[in-house]
Amino acid sequence: MAIKTENPAKALSDVRREIDTIDDAIQDLLMKRTELVVEVANAKARAASANGQGSFIAFRPGREAEVLRRLAARQKGRFPLKVAFRIFREVISTMTRIQGPFRVEVFGAGDGLAYWDLARSYYGSSTEMELHDGARDVLRRVTHDRSALGILPVPGNFDGGDWWPALATDLAGGARVVGRVPFLDIAAEENAVRALVVAQADFEATGDDTSLLAIATESNVSEATISARVKAAGFTGERIAVAETANGHRLRHNLFAIAGHITADDARLAAIASDGVVESAHIIGGYANPVTRAKDGE
Numbered sequence: 298m299a300i301k302t303e304n305p306a307k308a309l310s311d312v313r314r315e316i317d318t319i320d321d322a323i324q325d326l327l328m329k330r331t332e333l334v335v336e337v338a339n340a341k342a343r344a345a346s347a348n349g350q351g352s353f354i355a356f357r358p359g360r361e362a363e364v365l366r367r368l369a370a371r372q373k374g375r376f377p378l379k380v381a382f383r384i385f386r387e388v389i390s391t392m393t394r395i396q397g398p399f400r401v402e403v404f405g406a407g408d409g410l411a412y413w414d415l416a417r418s419y420y421g422s423s424t425e426m427e428l429h430d431g432a433r434d435v436l437r438r439v440t441h442d443r444s445a446l447g448i449l450p451v452p453g454n455f456d457g458g459d460w461w462p463a464l465a466t467d468l469a470g471g472a473r474v475v476g477r478v479p480f481l482d483i484a485a486e487e488n489a490v491r492a493l494v495v496a497q498a499d500f501e502a503t504g505d506d507t508s509l510l511a512i513a514t515e516s517n518v519s520e521a522t523i524s525a526r527v528k529a530a531g532f533t534g535e536r537i538a539v540a541e542t543a544n545g546h547r548l549r550h551n552l553f554a555i556a557g558h559i560t561a562d563d564a565r566l567a568a569i570a571s572d573g574v575v576e577s578a579h580i581i582g583g584y585a586n587p588v589t590r591a592k593d594g595e
Contacts, residue, residue, distance in 0.1 A: 327388065330388070330392065331392065331395065334392040334395055334396060335395065337396065338355075338395065338396035338397065341353045341355075341396065352397065352443070353397065354397075354443055354444070354496070354497065354498045355393045355394075355396040355397035355398065355399050355444070356393050356399060356446065356496070356498055357498070357501070358475040358476040358494065358496075358498060358500075358501065358584075358585070359499070359500075359501025359502065359503045359585060360501070361389055361476075362476070362480065362503050362585030363503055363585075364385070364389065365382055365385065365386075365480050365481075365588065366503075366505075366585075366588060368381060368382070368385060369382075369481075369588045374594075375594050376594055377593045377594030378481060378588070378590060378593050378594060379481055379483070379593050379594075380594070382479075382480065382481055383418055386418070386419050386420070386421065387421050387422065390419075390420050390421030390423075390424050391421060391423065394421075394423075394424065397444065398444035399424060399425075399444055399446075400424065400425040400426065400427070400442070400444060400445050400446075401416050401420050401424055401425070401426040401427075401445070401446055401447075401448060402426075402427055402429060402434075402435045402438040402439060402445055402446070402447045402448070403416045403426055403427065403428050403429065403435070403447075403448045404429060404431070404432055404435050404447070404448055404449050404450060404457050404492070405428035405429050405430060406430055406431055406432075406456050406457050407450075407455070407456040407457060408490065409428060411490040412448050412450070412490065412492055413426070413428055414490075415448065415478055415479065415490055415491075415492055416448045416478075416492075418479070419478045419479060419480070420446075431457065432449050432450070432457045432459075432460035433460070433463075435447040435448070435449055435460075435495070436449075436460060436463055436472060436495065439472045439495055439496060439497065440471070440472055440497075443497045445496070446475070446494055446495065446496035446498070447472075447494070447495040447496065448478070448492045448493075448494060449492060449493050449494075449495055450492060450493075451477075451491050451492060451493055452493075452537060452538035452540075452552050453537070453538050454538070454539075458538065459538075459540040461474075461509070461511065461538065461540070461550075461552055461581060462511065462513075462540050462542055462550040464495070464511065464579075464581035464582065465511040465513065465550065465577065465579040465581050471497050472495050472496060472497055473495065473496070473497075473500055473581055473582030474493050474494065474495055474500065474509055474581055474582030474583055474584060475494055475495065475496050475498045475499070475500050475501075475582055475583075475584065476493070476494035476584045476585065477491065477492070477493055477494065477507075477584035477585075477587060478491065478492050478493075478494060479491065479587065480585075480587045480588060481587060481588050481589075481590065481593075482587050482588070482589045482590070483589075483590050483591075483592065483593050484589075484590070484591045484592065485592065493584065494584070495582070500558075500580075500582040500583050500584075501585075502558035503558075503585040505585065505586045506557060506558040506583055506584065506585055506586060507554050507555065507556065507557075507583050507584055507586055508554075508555040508556075508557060508558060508559035508580055508582075508583035509552060509553070509554060509555070509580065509581050509582055509583050510527070510532065510534065510552070510553040510554075510555050510559070510566075510578065510579070510580055510581075511550055511551070511552055511553075511577075511578070511579050511580075511581050512526075512527070512550070512551045512552075512553065512569065512570075512575055512577070512578045513548045513549070513550050513551075513575070513576040513577045513578075514548065514549055514551065514574065514575050514576055515547075515548070515549070515576070516541065516547060516548070516549045518549070518574060518575070520536060520551070522574065523536070523551050523575070524536060526569045526574070526575060527553055527555075527569065529568075530565040530566075530568045530569050531565050532553070532555045532556075532559070532565065533555065533556045533557075534553045534554050534555035534556055535553065535554055536551055536552065536553050537552055537553065537554045538551075538552040539551055539552070540552075548576060552581075555583075558583065559580050559583070560580065561579070561580045563580070566578045566579070566580065
């Protein structure tokens with residue numbers, strides 16, 4: 298609202314007073330939001346107890362994605378969406394810690410500080426975090442702690458990028474991919490560091506998702522053969538990574554990014570591995586697709 302006056306000093310004073318009023322309103326709403334989150338935590342605890350569970354996982358990656366998408370849809374003006382996301386990510390992470398235990402394990406080899414910065418930006422300045430030398434250490438922590446989530450490199454042929462086959466076996470103890478960070482892709486920052494989030498939480502459907510399909514074969518099975526199997530099963534996607542393991546039986550693991558939310562019990566997975574050419578086909582989780590922008594504010 299424009300304030301018109303012949304006295305510029307008074308006009309500035311009026312504007313600052315209005316800003317103070319807005320700041321007070323923001324703080325009041327945050328305190329109210331905290332009260333509501335405590336109610337949510339109590340309801341979750343009662344539900345977990347009724348189901349015979351001693352505790353519940355506080356973080357909800359799917360719900361968080363839906364909140365950020367809604368905020369992005371109503372964002373206007375010069376204030377950068379990236380900054381708005383960081384503010385709300387700080388709020389969301391704090392509210393998560395109020396509900397229950399929550400910590401982050403971060404891959405730290407190679408460009409590890411970039412992953413650390415990414416984790417801090419997305420999971421808050423006060424959240425407990427630890428940096429690890431390798432992806433195996435991150436997965437081990439997540440496997441043994443339901444309150445932990447791990448930040449790992451996107452799969453690929455580089456340091457730390459071959460961790461994902463463990464999620465298709467018993468080695469990961471129920472851990473799965475549940476998110477991707479950052480949640481905002483800006484065209485001018487296409488080379489920015491990105492990571493996947495691994496936890497014992499659920500991979501929740503949000504209406505705009507990518508599922509990760511791991512297919513294990515003998516090393517002599519071609520990419521064309523595997524891709525044809527995926528397409529014939531009714532999936533739309535592309536192979537994004539390859540890794541090999543040799544735990545008594547050498548296998549080549551192929552990772553496909555599949556459009557949509559695919560559950561682990563989808564009948565089409567059995568069709569891919571129906572005749573022995575494919576050893577196994579497993580969904581290892583997935584993520585809500587991020588918000589995209591050509592540019593951002595300012």
